[in-house]
Amino acid sequence: MDRDKATAIDTLQGPGAIDLGRSMARGYFITFEGLDGSGKTTQLRRLAESLTTKGHEVVTLRQPGSTALGNRLRAVLLDSRSETALGPLSPMAEMALMFADRAQAIAEIIEPALARGAIVLCDRFTDSTEAYQGGGRGLGSERVLDLHRAICNDLRPDLTILLLPSLTASLVRARRRNRRSVQRDGKDENRFEQEPDEFYIRIHNAYETIAAREPQRVVVLRDEEGDSSIDGIELRIRALVWDRIPALSPS
Numbered sequence: 001m002d003r004d005k006a007t008a009i010d011t012l013q014g015p016g017a018i019d020l021g022r023s024m025a026r027g028y029f030i031t032f033e034g035l036d037g038s039g040k041t042t043q044l045r046r047l048a049e050s051l052t053t054k055g056h057e058v059v060t061l062r063q064p065g066s067t068a069l070g071n072r073l074r075a076v077l078l079d080s081r082s083e084t085a086l087g088p089l090s091p092m093a094e095m096a097l098m099f100a101d102r103a104q105a106i107a108e109i110i111e112p113a114l115a116r117g118a119i120v121l122c123d124r125f126t127d128s129t130e131a132y133q134g135g136g137r138g139l140g141s142e143r144v145l146d147l148h149r150a151i152c153n154d155l156r157p158d159l160t161i162l163l164l165p166s167l168t169a170s171l172v173r174a175r176r177r178n179r180r181s182v183q184r185d186g187k188d189e190n191r192f193e194q195e196p197d198e199f200y201i202r203i204h205n206a207y208e209t210i211a212a213r214e215p216q217r218v219v220v221l222r223d224e225e226g227d228s229s230i231d232g233i234e235l236r237i238r239a240l241v242w243d244r245i246p247a248l249s250p251s
């Protein structure tokens with residue numbers, strides 16, 4: 001990048017913009033977070049398409065899942081029938097399995113991709129464990145963050161996009177989506193959707209706490225703060241990615 005361009009971009013950077021002086025060889029790690037039904041998976045796919053069109057190598061994955069081990073763990077963790085076969089899953093075991101999935105994904109997919117300069121877009125990461133197991137299950141943030149340091153080498157996303165539509169809208173969408181999925185292909189990912197509304201209120205609050213604690217990393221998109229159509233949110237996400245990571249902007 002030439003000096004004039006760097007200066008021009010410097011002046012456009014928002015307060016949370018990422019340091020341009022970092023090694024250009026390493027890629028960027030962007031995570032998507034939110035309640036079930038927040039629309040993050042659709043938005044991740046759209047951002048991936050947009051970055052790929054601009055010539056970037058983009059690697060996408062979701063958690064739990066995306067590795068052979070992770071896909072097995074996903075079935076255990078999300079299928080509402082697994083507890084019939086395995087007995088009740090303890091909250092600690094649930095948290096440990098989420099981290100086992102994550103450790104494997106980091107080793108197999110995320111670190112190699114970042115090392116070769118790719119952009120990694122990950123559908124959920126440790127913020128989900130802090131929100132769902134730390135908040136929802138009541139295990140607390142500290143325990144989750146300690147495990148993250150120990151198991152994930154404290155790997156931090158460069159940017160986290162947190163989609164927080166209203167709680168009511170998210171719940172309605174998630175429940176409708178999962179009912180459809182069972183009817184269509186027999187795949188059941190309803191274990192979490194069976195939880196009561198209080199569980200989701202705790203998750204929502206935990207996400208708010210994470211966002212307030214780390215405003216440099218976490219950008220919250222709320223329905224009421226702009227165009228909340230799928231296309232509108234896509235444009236808002238593109239703009240914020242360019243603002244926070246100027247190296248990815250098309251100019």
Ligand code: TMP
Pocket residue numbers: 036062063064078098124125126128129130132133192193
């Ligand atoms: P999703 O792939 O449709 O987002 O579903 C993943 C589910 O797993 C969702 O209900 C959130 C839950 N989850 C946790 O409880 N903790 C975690 O660490 C992760 C990654 C997901």
